[in-house]
Amino acid sequence: MLRRPIWLAWLLFWAACHAQFYRNIVNRPFETVSNGPQNVIVVDVDRVGRSPEAVDRLIRERVERVTRAQMASIRPLIRLYKQMGLLSPDYRLPIFHTVVLRQQGRLMLPTRTRDGGLGNGTLTIQVQDGDNPFPPNYKSFLQNVANGVLPLVEAEYGRAARTLAITVINYDDQMGDRDAVVGGIYDVSNSRFLFAIYTAPEAAAVNLLYLIVRAFHADVGFAYDAWEEGFARAVTARIARGSAFRQLVGGSADIINLTIDQNYDVRPYYDAWNQPVLGSPGFIAPSLRQAPIQPGTIGGLWLVRYQMAGSVWLKLATEYPTFFREFNTRYYAQYTPGLEGNIPALLNIARQTLTAISSNANPTVEGVPFDQWYRRQYILDTSVTYGRKLYAQMFPYISNPQPDEQAVFTVFLTYFQTTHTAGGGWDEALLNGTCYPIYWDFRYNRLTLSPQYERVDIRVGTGTVVPSFTGGAVANQRLTVDFSVGTENAQVVYPSSKVQGVNFRNNFFGVVYGLDDGRVQIDLGAEQKTAEVSSGAFGAAFSEQTLSREQIARLTFFDTRGVEVGRVQVNTGIGFQFVIVRLQAATDTFRLDLPAGLSMFSLPLRSYETDFAKLLNLPANQLRLAHWRQERFNYTYYPEVPAPAPGVGYFIRTSSPLSVTIQGESAPTDRDFAIALQPGWNLIGHPFKEAIDLRTVRVVHQFDEPVVWETATESIGGEAPLVGSRVWTLSGAGTYVSTTLLEPGKAYWVRVLRPEGVTLLIPPPSRGRSRAAQSARTDVQPAWAMELTLQSPAGGAVVTLGLDTPARTRHAWAKLEAPPAMPGMIAFGILANETPPWHEATLLIQDTRPLGHRQVWVLQVVPGEANREHTLTWHIPNARRSWRITLENPVTGERIDMRRQAAYRFTPAGAQSLRVVLEPDNRLPVRIVGVQAIPTRGNQFTIRYQLTGEATVRAEIRSVRGETLRVLQPSRAVRAGAQSLTWNRRDSQERALPPGSYLLHIEAVDSEGRVARSATPILLTR
Secondary structure, three states: OOOOOOOHHHHHHOOOOOOOOOOEEEOOOOOOEEOOOOOOEEEEOHHHOOOHHHHHHHHHHHHHHHHHHHHHHHHHHHHHHHHHOOOOOOOOEEEEEEEEEEEOOEEEOOOOOOOOOOOOEOEEEEEOOOOOOOOHHHHHHHHHHHHHHHHHHHHHHOOEOOOEEEEEEEOOOOOOOOOEEEEEEEEHHHOEEEEOOOOOHHHHHHHHHHHHHHHHOHHHOOOOHHHHHHHHHHHHHHHHOOHHHHHHHOOOHHHHHHHHHHHOOOHHHHHHHOOHHHOOOOOOOHHHHOOOOOOOOEOOOHHHHHHHHHHHHHHHHHHOOOHHHHHHHHHHHHOOOOHHHEHHHHHHHHHHHHHHHHOOOOOEEOOEEHHHHHHOOHHHOOOOOOEEEEEEEEEOOOOOOOOOEEEEOEEEEEEEEEEEEHHHEEEEEEOOEEEOOEEEOOOOOEEOOOHHHOOEEEEOOEEEEOOEEEOHHHOOOEEEEEEEEOOEEEEEEEEOOOOEOOOOEOOEEEEEEOOOOEEEEEEEOOEEEEEEEEOOEEEEOOOOOHHHOOOEEEEEEEEOOOOEEEEEEEEOOOOOEEEEEEOOOOOEEEEEEEOOEEEEEEOOEEEOOOOHHHHOOOOHHHOEEEEEEOOOOEEEEOOOOOOOOOOEEEEEEEOOOEEEEEEEEEOOOOOOEEEEEOOEEEEEEOOOOOOEEHHHOEEEOOOOOOEEHHHHOOOOOOOOOOEOOOEEEEOOOOOEEEEOEEOOOOEEEEEEOOOOOEEEEEOOHHHHEOOOOOOOOOOOOOOEEEEEEEEEOOEEEEEEEEEEOOOHHHOHHHEEEOOOOOOOOOEEEEEOOOOOOHHHOOEEEEEEEEOOOOEEEEEEEEOOOOOOOEEEEEEOOOOOOOEEEEEEEOOOOEEEEOOOOOEEEEOOOOOEEEEEEEEEOOOOOOOEEEEEEEEEOOOEEEEEEEEOOOEEEEEEEEOOOOOEEEEEEEEEEEOOEEEEEEEOOEOOOOOEOOOEEEEEEEEEEOOOOOEEEEEEEEEEOO
8 A cells, every 4th residue: 555755854865856867966986976866766656546556567567668678788698698607598687676656746655663763673574465476385485584584684784774564575577588587676665575486495585685685774775876786785695695594594505606696796706897887876777767768779787787886895894794784873873864875975984984893094995095995996986977888897717628728718898878868867878889809918919819709799789709819829928808999998807827727727816917927825714825927927726615705815926036026905705716916006196287278188197086176176167178079079078078097188278277296006017008099080198107209109900910100101002091190289389289209198189090990009118218319200291381370369270281293192191180179279270172061071280282283272260269369370481483372361352462471360250261372473574554543523533553463552642752641552462453442632640631743652562572663643733
């Protein structure tokens, strides 16, 4: 029976109920604040009234629709799991939902009893028959489990938030999906569980336990899945692995373990699966919870997110077993509406809890200060980051390795996009794509594998590859695989010969950075093993008993001389453990200095602080930060830009100079840094703290061997070059300039010319240090080139007009496309298409034309600030005297002889064009003929004359002593033909001139500098 809500705190928390999606109102990485729960299904029941049967049908419809959509996005992965033997063929993934009903804009919540405040509640669970009874034995089993687990949950989680009576009724799953089942629904509004009938009673017991744990938080559950689902799944796993639960349930311990491993705990894979794209406010895309749904197009990482959320809190609880109970006590005591969605406040409570347990004011997890540790667990990042994303999920074992296989593993790729929706919300969409993996040995030599491993087709977001590495050349070393689609990149590492073979199978293995060769001592519980480190790879076999329970592993590394070089702690999972260890200095620093105004910059390290506003010490509402997204052909702006990381370039506009010291992890210097680039323009950063020469950069296209930069800029075999011949950056004057040096802290434009995209391999400074002092690179230049520089209050730009032989103008360097301009930045370039519509034409920064005939370049000017004066300057080197070069302004009609002037000022009101006309001049010197000064009515003179050629003309009225009394026409370009002027008998101050004799003086200068002059007397009689 539905009841009216009376919980004031709950209603305050669920404010703005008419909104379709709840969202982050503060979206700083790892420090978000939500305006409501982003982890439940809200079901509006206005159209069905208060009939329980109608409400049940509506809940079923919504839940099954959501479940089908979820499975459409994950089914390829589930079936791959089954093919690999990770899941049994008849396994059906249980999917759980939390549902809240809403009527007339108000959430419908149950009445609660008085319990003396939060954290003093008691749950009672009653399994009922209802309209569709459970089988009697199954009902009795569920009731016994419910009664027995309540004290176990209280021991682990503390008292319930509220006193509630919860009923359990049969949810008869009618989807008929062979891969999934609605495992259970927590109907908050009616205090009930809609529960499935499981074939395995052990699975039923574990999943009922999970729903009970969820109900312990009642109306004050966390707003984010990373916390609420993470806590519930971790607590479920801890209780279900305990002896008390197993005695209660009976049955097979293996089935209980399998249920936990498949749904709740993936700590053995944790290091490999911990990747930045995991982060999200909710694990299921909002559109999956809404109607209508497009099956097969919406999805993402919801399954692995659930698994990783439970795992991350299990890692913490390994060190702090009482954490959940003590956290809840403090949480309830400090609770006010909104706390459940305030990550900074929740983190403060977590810090207080760890401090109290450890008696340490600076508590650590896995040997790392808690605040740092938290920010390294990407599943806990509840912020929204927009754009395309690629995730690589690696499984280290296969069932039947062959004798010569040194490494073989499975990788599932998930390719998806996080999009911005109306009202500041977000959604996720699965994408199609093609990936060309790059395989590297320990020395970062590219490996060539079987052709079947050279390409991964991704359809509806999912792709898979099982690469096999054979032969002694790849044995006993750290292998690396770079997967890229467009600009998105994911990396997998693997310790070859250290995981399994025909005659062995290790259960503790990994890779290490910072130690090539030596040994590692692994202390795991009461057992100790020493293993050889070979080219960054190691592995060992512990007893099954040791790895049958979670442990704290302590790894001590020694070099070949026996000198200790580092220690790490890993809180392990159960069964096996794959670890990724980094022994390099934990913290590096970089000082970023930027001038006031517009700058392009990058960071040569991965900052610990992931929010740019905090990183740069700027107010978030004043931060003007942007990053280019080629697939959208537009800029994205803070806070939607990528998190600070090596290899990424940004624009920033500041009102004053900026200087900040940044702490973080620098990119490894023992290998090339790979940057995936998509077709078109890419804004990248230099990933290292020392400059390198562009010539040392290599470029990889599909599965071809890497080629050096200069080769990549050439057309080979009739195919387009891989990349444009120039790399561009922003000068101090605010203009794009080409460069051959990649410097730390700077960003660069790179243009990719192949539709498949490429990967840049930037060498570390030890191999890529600048050789500019030894031999400067000579860029290909046109035979004749004229630079035009445009300056304005918003900055400037430079373009080059060139002439060369017809054969050379067909090379790629002859026409260079201009990088995209930032809004507010002046855009100035040469239109590749000289006729309208110009907005569809490519804008060039250099345009080289064939010698020998007339050329017209159309320049496009888009002012950063309209109605401000702009100045165009130019330099004409070695121009033939027989060329006429004219600048034309179609808006004003002005024509400037560019050989007589070196600058031109104009004030564009908006986007406009200018024309530069270059043509041969084979005429005789210019002449002024037929000059007449004719008196007309109105006391004026009409002056007429003829020009025999184009010239710059000036006309004046002078006294007989040669003094200039009036300028009738200042110097300007005039075409050949009849010309006309008027004079009103006055001087330059508009004073009437007395009667007498005056001279009309006309001077014409042609493009060769030849001068023609004419002097005509004019007599004023009155």
